[in-house]
Amino acid sequence: MFEKIAVIGAGTMGHGIAEIVALKGYSVFMCDVSEEILQEAIKKIEWSLRKMMEKGKLRHDDLASTLNRIKTTTNLAEAAKDSELIIEAVPENLELKKEIFSKLDKMAYAEAILGTNTSSLPISEIASVTSRPDKVIGIHFFNPPVFMPLVEIVCGDKTSSQTVDHVLSFVKTLEKQAIVCRKDVPGFVVNRILEALIQEAAWMVHRGEASILEVDSAVKYRAKLPMGLFELSDYVGIDVLYSAGKAIQDRDKGVIVSPLFEEYYKNGWYGKKSGKGFYTYTGDLWEKPKIPPELADNVKLEEIFAPAVNAAAWLLRNKVVEKEELDKAVMLGLNFPEGILRMADKWGIDVIVQVLRLKQSKYGEYYRPDLLLEEMVANNRLGIKTRGGFYEYA
Ligand code: 3HC
Numbered sequence: 001m002f003e004k005i006a007v008i009g010a011g012t013m014g015h016g017i018a019e020i021v022a023l024k025g026y027s028v029f030m031c032d033v034s035e036e037i038l039q040e041a042i043k044k045i046e047w048s049l050r051k052m053m054e055k056g057k058l059r060h061d062d063l064a065s066t067l068n069r070i071k072t073t074t075n076l077a078e079a080a081k082d083s084e085l086i087i088e089a090v091p092e093n094l095e096l097k098k099e100i101f102s103k104l105d106k107m108a109y110a111e112a113i114l115g116t117n118t119s120s121l122p123i124s125e126i127a128s129v130t131s132r133p134d135k136v137i138g139i140h141f142f143n144p145p146v147f148m149p150l151v152e153i154v155c156g157d158k159t160s161s162q163t164v165d166h167v168l169s170f171v172k173t174l175e176k177q178a179i180v181c182r183k184d185v186p187g188f189v190v191n192r193i194l195e196a197l198i199q200e201a202a203w204m205v206h207r208g209e210a211s212i213l214e215v216d217s218a219v220k221y222r223a224k225l226p227m228g229l230f231e232l233s234d235y236v237g238i239d240v241l242y243s244a245g246k247a248i249q250d251r252d253k254g255v256i257v258s259p260l261f262e263e264y265y266k267n268g269w270y271g272k273k274s275g276k277g278f279y280t281y282t283g284d285l286w287e288k289p290k291i292p293p294e295l296a297d298n299v300k301l302e303e304i305f306a307p308a309v310n311a312a313a314w315l316l317r318n319k320v321v322e323k324e325e326l327d328k329a330v331m332l333g334l335n336f337p338e339g340i341l342r343m344a345d346k347w348g349i350d351v352i353v354q355v356l357r358l359k360q361s362k363y364g365e366y367y368r369p370d371l372l373l374e375e376m377v378a379n380n381r382l383g384i385k386t387r388g389g390f391y392e393y394a
Contacts, residue, residue, distance in 0.1 A: 002170060006031060006083035008076065008100060010041035012237065012273075013117055014089035016145035019045045021087075022069040023062075023146070024174050030072050031079035038072040045070065048146060076100070080107035085170065087139055089117040092243045097121060098129045105130035113163055115139035119240070120187045120195075120247040123156035133158035137167055138181070140188060142333045143236050150332035154181040154188050177332055179325045186251035187244065187311075189321050190333040193340060195245045195255040197308035201229040202258035203363075210299040212278050217295035219304065224337045228291050229304075230278035234271030238264045238278075254311065256366050302347050306355040306367075309344045313370035316390075323390055341390035345383035349376045349390075 003026065007018040010032040018030040018041070032038050049066055052058040058066075073079050080086060086104055090096055097116060104114055114136045116126055127136035138154025151171045153164060164180060171178040181188040187195055201215045216228020225232075233241050242265040245257040264270075264277065271277030272287075279289035315321055321329070327339020336343075344352055353369045360367035376382070376389065383389030 001173065002084040002166075003027065004029070004083045004085075006079040006086045008032075008079065008086060008088040008104070009090035009117075010037050010072075011089065011091070012143060012240075013141060013145065015041035015044050016048075016143065017087055017089055017117065017141050018070055019048060019066075020141075020146050020174055020176075022066045023049075023058075026069065028070050029079040029083060030070055031074065031076055032072075033074060035072075035074060038074070042067075042070070042072065048144075052146075076103055077107045080104050080112075081109075083108060083112060085113050085115060085167075087115045087117055092119060092121060092240070092247065094121050094125065097126050101126050101136070102129040105132060111135075113137065113166060115167065117141055119191050120244040122186075122251070123154050123184045124158065127156045127158060134160040135163050137163050138184075138188065139167060139171075140190070142190070148333065148335070149177055150190070150329060151176050151178050152181055152188055152190055152329065152333060153178050154184060156184050177328070179321065179329045179332075181321055183318065183320045185315070185318065185320050186248040186254050189315055189326060189329045191244050192248065192254055192311050192315060193308050193326075193330060194334060195241070195248055196311040197305060198229050198233055198241060199245055199255050199258050199261065200307045201304055202260040203256075204299070204304065206258050206260045209303070211295075213291060214295045214298040215304060216289075216291045217293060218297070218299045218301055220291055221293045221296040223301050223305070223343070226335045228289075231289050231291065233261075234277035234279055234281075234289070237270050237273060239270045253366065254314070255307075302351055302355050305340070305343065305347075306352050306359070308340060309352050310356055310367070310370050310373065312340050312344070313372040317370060317372040345389035345391055345393070347383070348385060349373055349382045353377050 005021050005026045006029040007014050008031050010030050018028045022028045049063045053063050123138045127133035137159045140152040142148035153167055168178050204210045212230045216230050219225050220228045242261050245255050248254045249257055269276045272281050275281050281287050323341055327341050330336040330340050353373050356367050356369040380386050381388045384393050387393045
């Protein structure tokens with residue numbers, strides 16, 4: 001197993017990954033382009049560890065030893081040279097990632113595994129600039145890495161099963177659970193579903209079918225997701241979700257980014273980090289927007305979720321992931337109270353298909369129901385009401 005790990009990029013995800021890895025006993029080299037960024041990252045890690053200590057989840061000694069295990073450098077070669085596993089978490093720019101992987105390939109041990117935390121860029125293309133595509137793999141954490149229980153492992157075309165096994169064992173030592181995305185599809189599993197969901201919410205607001213508060217109230221209080229979709233977008237970063245959505249759209253139109261996201265992105269309204277997003281923030285890092293519960297019945301959940309169910313059906317039909325793993329992915333990667341396929345079985349597959357057909361007739365082919373859903377309706381597998389949908393019901 002690995003002893004030394006390098007994390008390249010000390011932004012929102014990079015510093016969180018370095019934190020969880022150090023917490024679980026590994027020595028970590030955290031690398032970024034400037035001392036200021038690295039010091040800011042260390043401050044955030046310290047804040048997070050202190051919070052855990054205040055809540056009795058971490059002993060004082062462990063706080064000190066965790067911090068001691070994190071070294072920082074602005075020198076990529078220094079971070080790479082002794083590391084057995086390198087996790088890259090730089091901004092979502094394919095050319096930048098390729099440049100870094102090409103350098104890492106020359107700097108790291110021949111046996112070292114090169115992981116990327118990309119949220120939607122092609123692993124195979126990143127791997128193609130290295131001499132070890134069998135050892136390049138997606139290791140996708142969720143924000144905040146220290147709390148979210150899932151790591152999504154993504155195989156490129158040439159990733160070896162040995163590399164997958166090593167990384168799965170590593171994830172276990174972090175006390176996290178993994179799902180394996182078997183094909184390098186745009187958005188992988190979680191972001192393909194999440195983007196379809198969030199962009200649909202944004203399209204509905206753009207078209208005047210619902211307000212931001214109505215969507216968030218329905219999602220939070222009726223679907224019982226931990227955050228409203230606009231609240232989550234502000235939390236993760238509208239810039240991050242915009243780029244991930246665009247990357248999926250450019251590769252296979254698995255989602256169409258809404259004009260609302262485009263507008264916020266272009267204006268630099270990125271969410272919490274910029275003080276303004278779909279909500280406004282006064283500075284407290286953990287400030288929560290006020291979402292009135294009484295608006296929860298103003299919008300139908302099926303309207304918001306149908307494209308995400310369609311994306312889930314696409315993933316199943318294309319054998320990217322098994323149904324149980326897909327549901328596990330949204331429950332552990334996004335903290336959904338239940339799997340999206342279970343939710344669809346409750347709403348009724350026929351209802352989802354009807355919603356999609358109506359949207360398709362009004363707004364175009366993106367909404368065409370997936371063949372798998374059409375087949376399920378044709379075979380009367382409508383969900384709980386017919387005792388069989390994605391799952392069987394007694
Ligand atoms: N470390 C330590 N403490 C932290 C912290 C951190 N990194 N972040 C927040 N906290 C603290 C807060 O300061 C607050 O402390 P307080 O109680 O003293 O005020 C406390 O934790 C928050 O506690 P809450 O009880 O309010 O937290 P919740 O129960 O609301 O849980 C959550 C927070 C886990 C973030 C939950 O809201 C959630 O699951 N949200 C959805 C997150 C999600 O979906 N993430 C994935 C996004 S997609 C992604 O990342 C993929 C990428 O590729 C786009």
